[in-house]
Amino acid sequence: MRKAAAALFLREWRIARRIGGGAAIGLVFFLILVTLIPFAVGPDQRLLGRIGPAVLWIAGLLATLLGVDRLFQSDDEDGSLDLLVHGRLPLELVVLVKCAAHWLASALPLVAASPLFGLMLALDGKALGLVAASLAVGTPALTLIGAIGASLTVSLRRGGLLLAIIALPLTIPVLIFGVAAASAASGGAAPFAPPFLALCALTLAAVAGAPFAAAWALRLARG
């Protein structure tokens, strides 16, 4: 079973990294969103510094969900999903491994780039660290919530928009605690630890629950 999981991870990773895999698109999208904000709100550095963590989180949220819609759809179209249902791995583990590979290929680069992009929003050193830490802990939950939406919209041709409508409301708790933890150093209302721990709890709950929800939806879509 471990061999099958490793093989699936390797396959997903390779597809994401090859041309047309879409892993780099999220990063470029993230950069564009962050670049647009100063044009919209003006070059007031104090204002930018205050809303910076929230901007980075919103951009990270949208960039993470970008591309999740293809998580199961491409496997559905080429017939792989039919075989994965009767493969060696339980479908719940298939979902978890696919999410892990997707997160590593497309969300982790966002986390790594967020301090750099934070500089463009005039964040100071400590705030940069907090944003990166909160994104690192929070984005797995976003990917997993996106996977639930992706499994529900797997057989719809234009499922991407529907996915956003289904998944975005579910990400609100993650966003609240993520921004609260990230803005602790830049005039936030709360200290760092409580919202950060709540964010950890949300991610752990998503790891425990989302694979079952997504696998259930995928099985329904087969019938």
Added chain:
Amino acid sequence: MRLRADHIAIERSGRRLFSELSFELQSGQALAVRGPNGAGKTSLLRAVAGLLPLVEGALSLEGGDEEAPLGEQTHYLGHADALKGALSARENLAFWAAMLAPAGTLIGGKAPMSVPAALDRVGLSHAIDLPVQALSAGQKRRVALARLLLAWRPLWLLDEPLTALDQAAQQRLHEILREHLAAGGLIVAATHAPLDLETSRELRLEAAP
């Protein structure tokens, strides 16, 4: 080993495709499912593979693995080839070899082939490191066929297996099918073209009203 379908009925989007369908298939036998477009050939294969729920009746593989569901003892070759265009034939097949290997102990059958051996068997060893999107439709189909050789599963469900294959490749496919039957396997194939197998029986589905 014996595949039994007992008065099964299947519906698609609320439309009854057929009901009261019964058949039996012994080890070493092939069943060619014939019928006009829309008669439910693909749906029948998907139902046997466990991908479509039965409305009535039951399917069982007697003498198979009691623990595993029917779907995990079958190889399903559908219309789609289940290959990723960005990956090479070797990468695609190595993935399926790890994914489809049976969890329990093997019950009879042939030893699984390695990826290069399986590709050689379908005559594509020269294309092993090419990305699948660079292959023609017939070559992709042959890579998909090589997948069936990577893990022993007694029941093969083939949906139009001859599609896009040239004469030589069809010949080769028949050899592979005969070997599978000789090793005690079972084959259910939905096909318009006749299957050239000695132990082949035929099941005709009529067009649904």
